[in-house]
Amino acid sequence: MTTDAGTAVRDGGRTRPTGWTAALPLLVFVALAFGIPVVALLFGAFTVRDPATKVSAFTTANMTESLRGNYLATLLGSVKLSAVVAVLGAVLGTFLAQAVVTSRFRALRESVLTASGVLANFGGVPLAFVWVGTLGNSGVITNVFGLGDAGWSLYNFWGLALVYMYFSVPLMVLVVVPALDGLKPQWREAAGNSGATAWQYWRHVGIPVLVPSLLGGVVLLFGGAFAAYATAKAMVGSTVPLVTLQIADALTGDVLIGHENIALALSLDMIVVAGLVMAVYLPLQKRSSRWLR
Amino acid sequence: MIASRVRFAGLAAFLLVGATACGAAPTTAAPSASTSGGGSAAGTDARTAASAADFGGLDKLVEAAKKEGKLHVIALPPDWANYGKIIEAFTAKYGIAIESETPDAASADEINALKTRKGQDRAPDVVDVSQSFAISGAAEGLFTPYKVQTWDKIPDNQKEPSGLWFNDYGGYVSIGCDAKKIATCPESFADLLKPEYKGKVAMNGNPTQSGSAFAGVYAAALANGGSFDDIQPGLDFFKKLKAAGNFNPVETTPATIEKGETQISIDWDYNNAAYAPKMAGKGLDWKTVIPSDGKYFQLYAQAINKDAPHPAAARLWQEFLYSPEGQNLYLGGFARPVLLPAMKADGTVDKTAEANLPPVEGEPTFPTEAQTAKAKEVLTGGWSAAVAG
Numbered sequence: 001m002t003t004d005a006g007t008a009v010r011d012g013g014r015t016r017p018t019g020w021t022a023a024l025p026l027l028v029f030v031a032l033a034f035g036i037p038v039v040a041l042l043f044g045a046f047t048v049r050d051p052a053t054k055v056s057a058f059t060t061a062n063m064t065e066s067l068r069g070n071y072l073a074t075l076l077g078s079v080k081l082s083a084v085v086a087v088l089g090a091v092l093g094t095f096l097a098q099a100v101v102t103s104r105f106r107a108l109r110e111s112v113l114t115a116s117g118v119l120a121n122f123g124g125v126p127l128a129f130v131w132v133g134t135l136g137n138s139g140v141i142t143n144v145f146g147l148g149d150a151g152w153s154l155y156n157f158w159g160l161a162l163v164y165m166y167f168s169v170p171l172m173v174l175v176v177v178p179a180l181d182g183l184k185p186q187w188r189e190a191a192g193n194s195g196a197t198a199w200q201y202w203r204h205v206g207i208p209v210l211v212p213s214l215l216g217g218v219v220l221l222f223g224g225a226f227a228a229y230a231t232a233k234a235m236v237g238s239t240v241p242l243v244t245l246q247i248a249d250a251l252t253g254d255v256l257i258g259h260e261n262i263a264l265a266l267s268l269d270m271i272v273v274a275g276l277v278m279a280v281y282l283p284l285q286k287r288s289s290r291w292l293r
Numbered sequence: 294m295i296a297s298r299v300r301f302a303g304l305a306a307f308l309l310v311g312a313t314a315c316g317a318a319p320t321t322a323a324p325s326a327s328t329s330g331g332g333s334a335a336g337t338d339a340r341t342a343a344s345a346a347d348f349g350g351l352d353k354l355v356e357a358a359k360k361e362g363k364l365h366v367i368a369l370p371p372d373w374a375n376y377g378k379i380i381e382a383f384t385a386k387y388g389i390a391i392e393s394e395t396p397d398a399a400s401a402d403e404i405n406a407l408k409t410r411k412g413q414d415r416a417p418d419v420v421d422v423s424q425s426f427a428i429s430g431a432a433e434g435l436f437t438p439y440k441v442q443t444w445d446k447i448p449d450n451q452k453e454p455s456g457l458w459f460n461d462y463g464g465y466v467s468i469g470c471d472a473k474k475i476a477t478c479p480e481s482f483a484d485l486l487k488p489e490y491k492g493k494v495a496m497n498g499n500p501t502q503s504g505s506a507f508a509g510v511y512a513a514a515l516a517n518g519g520s521f522d523d524i525q526p527g528l529d530f531f532k533k534l535k536a537a538g539n540f541n542p543v544e545t546t547p548a549t550i551e552k553g554e555t556q557i558s559i560d561w562d563y564n565n566a567a568y569a570p571k572m573a574g575k576g577l578d579w580k581t582v583i584p585s586d587g588k589y590f591q592l593y594a595q596a597i598n599k600d601a602p603h604p605a606a607a608r609l610w611q612e613f614l615y616s617p618e619g620q621n622l623y624l625g626g627f628a629r630p631v632l633l634p635a636m637k638a639d640g641t642v643d644k645t646a647e648a649n650l651p652p653v654e655g656e657p658t659f660p661t662e663a664q665t666a667k668a669k670e671v672l673t674g675g676w677s678a679a680v681a682g
Contacts, residue, residue, distance in 0.1 A: 153492070233544075237498075238676060
């Protein structure tokens with residue numbers, strides 16, 4: 001007996017639409033909004049155009065160029081910054097969220113969550129200027145405490161990481177609070193009644209259950225930091241090598257000519273990096289998500 | 294033009310580029326068989342006219358331009374080289390409305406606009422780009438040749454022989470400094486390395502993107518034993534500046550100057566000089582000097598879009614910019630117009646405005662395009678390594 005999807009539905013005597021038709025508008029939207037730019041990006045990343053003859057030719061030169069020397073350094077710089085922000089942000093965000101969830105003060109929880117919702121979306125040039133005004137070379141706190149003479153500088157890797165944490169930690173709180181709420185008190189009681197220590201409870205119950213959310217948060221934070229542009233541009237210029245700034249230099253400016261396709265190649269590199277991060281995340285997430293059912 | 298244009302470019306320019314890139318496919322708007330193109334009274338086609346004489350004189354050009362009634366420009370910030378007043382004066386004189394789009398755009402954005410809006414009514418009629426973009430744009434066939442009436446007075450090394458582009462105004466790399474906060478203002482690149490300027494020396498942008506910052510590195514090279522062929526000493530200088538803790542990566546804007554975050558700024562002299570009167574009202578004493586050890590002069594260029602939707606108005610705009618009136622307006626914005634030497638000779642220069650320019654000694658020299666291209670390559674590879682950390 002043949003049982004393909006179509007007959008199965010008919011056999012059941014129900015007129016349920018076969019899965020994907022309902023998703024069709026979404027698929028079309030994704031194909032248009034995401035597919036077209038990707039195709040254009042792929043095409044551009046693998047072509048060079050001779051400005052004089054206007055002839056385009058396929059080549060891997062842009063990709064090769066984007067993966068060496070200064071361009072490679074900016075790509076690695078972005079990965080490093082994003083990884084630091086993602087891991088630190090996830091750890092701090094989780095502890096903060098745990099503190100809030102276990103707190104007996106309802107108002108604290110509400111205010112932290114509301115503040116997180118606002119701060120997670122605070123970025124760009126305004127954020128950069130808030131920090132510059134506070135802890136920059138002539139910032140208020142820098143001046144009051146004489147931090148400049150003590151060697152403090154906001155305009156380096158760790159300064160930028162600190163500023164990125166400003167929106168990353170609240171984002172992590174938002175992501176992980178529902179998961180922490182999902183840890184049933186009964187599990188803890190059951191573990192306690194069976195003689196488990198707090199560490200054993202977290203090691204064997206709490207953390208495994210939280211892993212999908214934690215990983216999801218790390219991926220989200222990584223993506224946010226990896227794609228960030230305006231804050232870094234306004235604050236550190238080119239002193240922290242970042243791939244997004246490099247792409248902007250190649251696309252717009254008064255200096256570089258004919259680097260557009262290298263910018264596209266760099267964008268493709270970014271997509272690959274994001275893809276790799278997702279590739280690590282998805283299987284792990286699948287493995288542990290059964291706990292949350 | 295970039296420096297100021299890249300300022301907010303941050304997001305804006307990036308989105309603009311993204312938007313035009315993505316939007317290009319679906320919105321290839323119908324080529325407007327627009328209003329414009331039309332012949333003038335003399336029966337000449339404004340699109341191909343290569344001089345006012347082709348119209349039958351300036352009066353006929355004015356007539357044809359007035360008939361079009363509009364001019365579309367891009368990337369002309371009102372506070373940059375006095376463009377705000379120039380636009381006002383042009384409109385007042387000829388009654389031609391100017392649509393000024395994306396004032397803070399960069400040269401690359403201008404060229405991009407020419408390409409992506411080919412044949413559209415909203416394409417820029419004229420562009421004001423850095424010289425390299427003028428040369429590459431001409432090579433790509435984006436411009437149309439035109440010779441203004443004062444053509445012969447433009448020095449030969451400041452124009453494309455057929456009139457595809459011609460330089461309009463420029464300036465020297467200069468060091469601006471807030472004399473209220475800094476006890477002794479630096480007067481040379483060598484001075485900038487002094488310990489008293491710790492964390493204070495900023496630029497107007499990033500040299501792989503901003504024309505003025507690129508010029509700043511070139512000037513630093515000249516000050517440190519480099520040449521037009523060798524920009525490396527400039528990179529080494531900034532590496533030293535960074536190691537000394539003096540380099541301030543915050544990009545100069547009027548806001549950062551006012552706040553005191555960028556108390557010393559390497560920028561075009563017309564930007565630094567133009568800040569002074571504005572900052573005076575805010576309690577700052579903004580001083581501008583041309584560094585004694587590294588003098589670098591560069592001009593921007595004008596070009597007319599080959600497919601300009603308002604071809605006669607575009608040509609009239611050029612005639613206006615290169616008339617004594619237009620050139621003196623540049624001068625009023627502290628920029629050095631290309632006809633300044635000629636105007637000094639024939640006495641049409643605005644002497645008060647000229648006296649306001651930061652003083653400089655000696656005659657400027659210019660790198661060739663090949664030298665500039667090589668310098669850019671070295672800079673692109675080495676800049677972030679020089680200042681990273």
